[in-house]
Amino acid sequence: MKILVTGASGNVGSYVVKELLNMDEIVVAGGTKTQKLINKFGSKVEAVLFDFTDETTFDNALKDVDRVFLMRPPHLGKPEDLYPFIDAMKRHNIKLVSFLSLMGVENNTIPPHHKIEKYIEKMDISYAHVRPGFFMQNISGVHSVEIREKDEIFIPAGKSKTSFIDAKDIGLSVATLLHEHVKYKNTAHTxxxxxxxxxxxxxxxxxxxxxxxxxxxxxxxxxxxxxxxxKRGLDKTYVNVTVALYFMTRMGTAKDVTNEFYKLTGKKPQTLEEFARDNLQSFVK
Incomplete structure (x- = not known):
């Protein structure tokens, strides 16, 4: 059987695909731009049209699939936006869905991830929630503009601490959960x-x-x-979600450090300095 990876061209999704292929899994890469997926992965994956807002794409994307990596697109701010696809996973008897959630979300009802987790569980679909800390790629990505142009980090996190994780490490964690789906049935991992x-x-x-x-x-x-x-022209819904996340950070929800990555993979997670050196081009003027 196959594994559907939603958001396959994104930071985490692309690493999930790569690690699953290393595990000899058959991967279906889903996205709204199939040519982009073909250009990225070539013949290594089956590229399919998939759009959370178009229910007519669900059945084909889930054909012969028994496991799913589920990632909420940043522009979909309402948890209900994902419910129709979760319903479709139930109809297709998915054996395990690994949802990319958020650190501390089990105790915080503000972010949409909380209700999405609960809906998956309510639908009685076997799950392995992944609750990572903030992505290091947020710094090298959306927030790198001010770093490059102004030598500034422009983030409303106050004095709070964050246990940043590389999306590459998240990808390996997710792939491990999907590959060993029986072992990790109905679990959650921070x-x-x-x-x-x-x-x-x-x-x-x-x-x-x-x-x-x-x-x-x-x-x-x-x-x-x-x-x-x-000034940056970013989508209002996306910015509002980031404001909520940084509000949570100020409340201390992002500071915990776990050894869950090592327990899952047997490897040590990358440090921020190592990541910055590997991605130096993101910060160069």
Whole structure:
């Protein structure tokens, strides 16, 4: 049988695909742009049209599939947006769904991930929730613009600490859960990097790696929201979700460090300094 990977061209999804192929699994890569998937993975995967907002794409994407990696697209801010596909997974008798959730979400009802987890469980679909810390790729991705252009980290996290994890490590964790689906049936895994850092420490690390003085500006929520919507032109729903996540971070929900990644994979998670050196081009002017 096959494994459907949603969001297969994204940060985590692409690593999930890569690791599953290393495990000799048959992978169906789902996305709204199949040519992009073909260009990325070639003949190694079966590229299928899949769109959470188009129920006519569900059955074909789930054909001969018995396991699913489920990732909520950032632009879909309502948990209900994923319910029709979860219903479809139930109809197709999926053996295990690994949902990319969020660290601490089991005790926090604000992010959409909480209700999505609960709906999967309510539908009695076997699950292996993955609850990672914040992605290191957030720093090298959406937040890298201010780092490159202004030597600033513009994130409303206050003095809070975050146990950042590399999406590559998340991908390996997810692939392990899907590959050993019987062993990990109805489980949840909080995976983090090896250290909890505040953004002053992140700035110090990036300064060390880039050879430039990087400063953490510690903006407030409203200033951050206005800037990312009006200046950066990012989708309002996406920005609102990030504001909620950084609010959670200020409450201390992102600071815990676990050894769950090592328990799953037998490997040590990447440090932020190692990640920054591997992705130096993201921070170079």
């Amino acid at each position: 995976i983090t990097g090896p250290h909890a850092l505040d953004y002053y420490q992140v700035a110090e690390t990036l300064s060390k790696v880039t050879g430039r003085k990087i400063t953490y500006t510690k903006p407030g929520f409203l200033k951050y929201r206005r800037y990312y919507i009006n």
